Amino acid sequence: MSKTPETIQFNISDNNEGTRLDLVLSAGLEDYSRSFIQKLFEGGLIQVNGEECREKKRKCKVGDVVTIQVPPPSKLEVTPENIPLDIVYEDEDVLVVNKPAGMVVHPAPGNYSGTLVNALMHHCGDQLSSINGVIRPGIVHRIDKDTSGLLMVAKNDRAHSSLSRQLSEHSITRKYNAIVYSNIREDEGTVDAPIGRNPENRLKNSVIREGAPGSAGARHAVTHYRVLERFGNFTLIEAVLETGRTHQIRVHMSYIKHPLLGDELYGPSRNKQGAKRQMLHARVLGFVHPATGEYMEFSSPLPEDFGKILDNLRRT
Numbered sequence: 001m002s003k004t005p006e007t008i009q010f011n012i013s014d015n016n017e018g019t020r021l022d023l024v025l026s027a028g029l030e031d032y033s034r035s036f037i038q039k040l041f042e043g044g045l046i047q048v049n050g051e052e053c054r055e056k057k058r059k060c061k062v063g064d065v066v067t068i069q070v071p072p073p074s075k076l077e078v079t080p081e082n083i084p085l086d087i088v089y090e091d092e093d094v095l096v097v098n099k100p101a102g103m104v105v106h107p108a109p110g111n112y113s114g115t116l117v118n119a120l121m122h123h124c125g126d127q128l129s130s131i132n133g134v135i136r137p138g139i140v141h142r143i144d145k146d147t148s149g150l151l152m153v154a155k156n157d158r159a160h161s162s163l164s165r166q167l168s169e170h171s172i173t174r175k176y177n178a179i180v181y182s183n184i185r186e187d188e189g190t191v192d193a194p195i196g197r198n199p200e201n202r203l204k205n206s207v208i209r210e211g212a213p214g215s216a217g218a219r220h221a222v223t224h225y226r227v228l229e230r231f232g233n234f235t236l237i238e239a240v241l242e243t244g245r246t247h248q249i250r251v252h253m254s255y256i257k258h259p260l261l262g263d264e265l266y267g268p269s270r271n272k273q274g275a276k277r278q279m280l281h282a283r284v285l286g287f288v289h290p291a292t293g294e295y296m297e298f299s300s301p302l303p304e305d306f307g308k309i310l311d312n313l314r315r316t
Helices: 021-028 034-042 116-124 157-168 248-255 304-315
Strands: 006-011 046-048 065-070 087-090 094-099 148-154 173-181 188-192 195-197 205-207 222-230 234-241 280-288 295-299
Touching (some): 094 116, 205 248
Antiparallel strands (some): 006 065, 173 280, 188 222, 222 234, 280 295
């Protein structure tokens, strides 16, 4: 394992103008806890325009260059924790869990507790697949920290291999509900655009066309969407993943000028609708059971915060 710090550098963009720097970092470094980000400030590991910055409440300005030195992991020990799980289905091979918004899926440097993996280790003991290593036992795929909804977990390596193969063949059913900005006029559409690391802001991914800087690392990505309900300035959609790139729905909807409500990384940093996170919920998950060969599909109701915002939009 590398013992050298990871350097992350990015420029402050228009949508973060006037936002506190620690909030910008929390939105972008979503696998890291707020306390870990606080320690980066305290340790002098954050620079703005080449100067050390310990002021976490510093207001960002467009064009500011932020450099972060993320220290290497000091440990790989992950311990079971008695954290309640909303289990939708479980047998000896697979488990389907309804993850709440705000929970990180697997540990990362500075964030070794309170994750879904810690909870799974307590619930399943040593009955989790080992294919993805010590800090990701059982994890076949993931959803973002502030995205709620369904995840499948492999309880043995055979199940893991089967589910991973289905993911690579794009045969897993993954349907999301999202609230996006502005009125989508067409009833349905498809975004077919490669996604890679944003060359100017490594906290973000972006659509990168062939020949553009960073295109060598971009990967094929396809999202299908259809309109469920319109609210004038907002639209409720169902998004169906054909591929599964990091932040795919968030990146693709921002790319077509309909960022997700509450998504401070890819959309406006403030909203008047009361959204505390991106309004994205993994509602439907379907796959072929690794042992029985039976197709199974599960659904999850919209969480309370999502439902309240929908109700408010319907009243306005």
